[in-house]
Each structure stands twice: as C-alpha cells, then as structure tokens.
Amino acid sequence: MQLADQLGTQHTFKKTPLRIVSLVPSQTELLYDLGLEEHIVGITKFCMHPFHLKALKTIVGGTKTIKFDKIKALQPDIIICNKEENTKEIVEELSQICPVWVTDILTIEDNLQMIHDFGQLFNKRTESRKWIDKINFAYQDFQQFIKDKPVKKAAYFIWANPHMVAGNDTFINELLQLNHFENIYTSKEERYPEVELKKIRLEGDPDYVFLSSEPFPFKDEHAFEIGRFTHHAKTVFVDGEMFSWYGSRLLKAFDYFKLLHSKI
The missing domain is CATH 3.40.50.1980 (Nitrogenase molybdenum iron protein domain)
Known part of the structure; x- marks a missing residue:
C-alpha cells in the first residue's frame, strides 16, 4: 500500500x-x-x-x-x-x-x-x-442557515500577554469566514500574529471580539482589558475546540455555531 x-x-x-x-x-x-x-x-x-x-x-x-x-x-x-x-x-x-x-x-x-x-x-x-x-x-445545512446573515467584522484572540490572534491561512479563519465573520487580521503576514490592543480600532474596529477557551484560558479580566480599547465591539467567550479542532469534531461545531448565532 x-x-x-x-x-x-x-x-x-x-x-x-x-x-x-x-x-x-x-x-x-x-x-x-x-x-x-x-x-x-x-x-x-x-x-x-x-x-x-x-x-x-x-x-x-x-x-x-x-x-x-x-x-x-x-x-x-x-x-x-x-x-x-x-x-x-x-x-x-x-x-x-x-x-x-x-x-x-x-x-x-x-x-x-x-x-x-x-x-x-x-x-x-x-x-x-x-x-x-x-x-x-x-455543512450544507449550515450554509443554508448562514446564507442570509450579514457579514460582521471580528477579531479572534488565542493568547494574552502578549496578545495573539488567529490570522490568515488558519483553520480558525476558515470557520470564521463560514460564519460570516470577516477577520480583521488577515492582512498580517504571520498566521498567529501578536497585536497591540491600542491599535485594534485602527486595524479594523471589529463588531465582535472572540476570546477562545484554548490554548489560553481567557477570563473576565481579559475581556475587560481588551474591551477598554474597542468601541462598539461585543466580547464573546467561545469554545476553542469548535473553531480549531478539525476531524470529527467539525460535525458538532455546526450545531455549536447555530447556537452561537442565536446568542450574539
């Protein structure tokens, strides 16, 4: 073989x-x-x-x-x-x-x-x-679910101190796009770039800031810290496994995404 x-x-x-x-x-x-x-x-x-x-x-x-x-x-x-x-x-x-x-x-x-x-x-x-x-x-069912939802700008944080986000050419970005979230950091050269919180509005002014459950365990204090530098963005804690685990986990992710959209 x-x-x-x-x-x-x-x-x-x-x-x-x-x-x-x-x-x-x-x-x-x-x-x-x-x-x-x-x-x-x-x-x-x-x-x-x-x-x-x-x-x-x-x-x-x-x-x-x-x-x-x-x-x-x-x-x-x-x-x-x-x-x-x-x-x-x-x-x-x-x-x-x-x-x-x-x-x-x-x-x-x-x-x-x-x-x-x-x-x-x-x-x-x-x-x-x-x-x-x-x-x-x-996947096809979710595409029907999401097709009429407007595209919103988002930042997806994976780490704090230094603050790091998911950029382009990542599975996370693929699933953000699927969910009609435009990742404000796709123009960065690095796949997981370090970012400055004070520049977040200049670099894209997101509608949503997603704080992943992994690999960094974000807490309320991190949400407050990041929130100081955003304007109208809503900060949402998300299940990192659903956005970053490939394999059979993706099947569960589609139902999770539907639930997420019902809450934000």
Whole structure:
C-alpha cells in the first residue's frame, strides 16, 4: 500500500498499521471515532476526547514536547502528526522510529481529505465515508442557515500577554469566514500574529471580539482589558475546540455555531 500524506510525502506500508501514536488531540478523537481505539497506543497530555483514553493509553508528552524514548518503547507502526501542531524537527526525529504521517488542515476540504486518508490508511473506508457524508450534510445545512446573515467584522484572540490572534491561512479563519465573520487580521503576514490592543480600532474596529477557551484560558479580566480599547465591539467567550479542532469534531461545531448565532 502506497499513500501520500498532506505534505506530499510518499509512504509505503506492507500491511495496515496497527500500533498508532497520535500527537494531535483532534486527530486522536477522529481515530477513536473511526473505531481505532484498540490500535491507539500513545497520545499527548492534551488529548482530552474521549476522556477515558488518558487512563488507558501511554502519555508521550505534549504536542511540542515529545518524549521520544517513550514513543520508541511503544514500537509504533505509524505516528500521526500535524504541520502546525508538531515541529519539522520533531517529525524528522520521529521518522527514525517509524513512518510519520503529517496532516495539514487549513480548509474544510483539507479536513475531509484527512478523514478519507485515514480510512485508506487504517482500512476504515466504510467508517470514514460515513463521517464524510455526515459532515457534508451538516455543512450544507449550515450554509443554508448562514446564507442570509450579514457579514460582521471580528477579531479572534488565542493568547494574552502578549496578545495573539488567529490570522490568515488558519483553520480558525476558515470557520470564521463560514460564519460570516470577516477577520480583521488577515492582512498580517504571520498566521498567529501578536497585536497591540491600542491599535485594534485602527486595524479594523471589529463588531465582535472572540476570546477562545484554548490554548489560553481567557477570563473576565481579559475581556475587560481588551474591551477598554474597542468601541462598539461585543466580547464573546467561545469554545476553542469548535473553531480549531478539525476531524470529527467539525460535525458538532455546526450545531455549536447555530447556537452561537442565536446568542450574539
């Protein structure tokens, strides 16, 4: 079996990989939802869904702080990484252990391609097809829901001190656009640029300021601090998993987005 990952790297497998280490939380959830729980042998400390996996699987570090010896001891057949979550250096070192499959998710189409690829890779073609069909149905339904809603300007914060936002070429920006939110920071060169709060009105004067639940745990005091520099913007705490987790989580995100629109 010869397959290419989303970076175009060609991989050859003599048989279906049975021992999987996943270094991306959202992809761990997808593997579980494809019926691969028994084949997952290692996960990160940030792999929260489903929660019981943390008690049953070996924790091999974080997404960027990997314990290579632990991974090697698990004797994996494949390691699942992501271009954004795991560094090139980590991928190169892990490649000394076994094949490393790297995903690269910027769009909903990329996400569907990943699900298709996992179906091929792990001989879960029927399961992956079902997930793709469910997501496509929900996606089309949401497009009908959102089509007449006006476009509003927004800023999506992922970190405080320094303040960082989601910029262009990110899965978050893809989902903001889907929700008819124009990201005021897409002109920045960086994908997750640092920004100055005092310039927020000059740089776009958003209608909404979204404070994500991850990776930084925003609190009321952060909302008040940012609010001092906005004019009419409404500050909204949002579930970061729904905006940034690709994989099977996207199916739940569409219902979450409908609820969000009913509240703002």
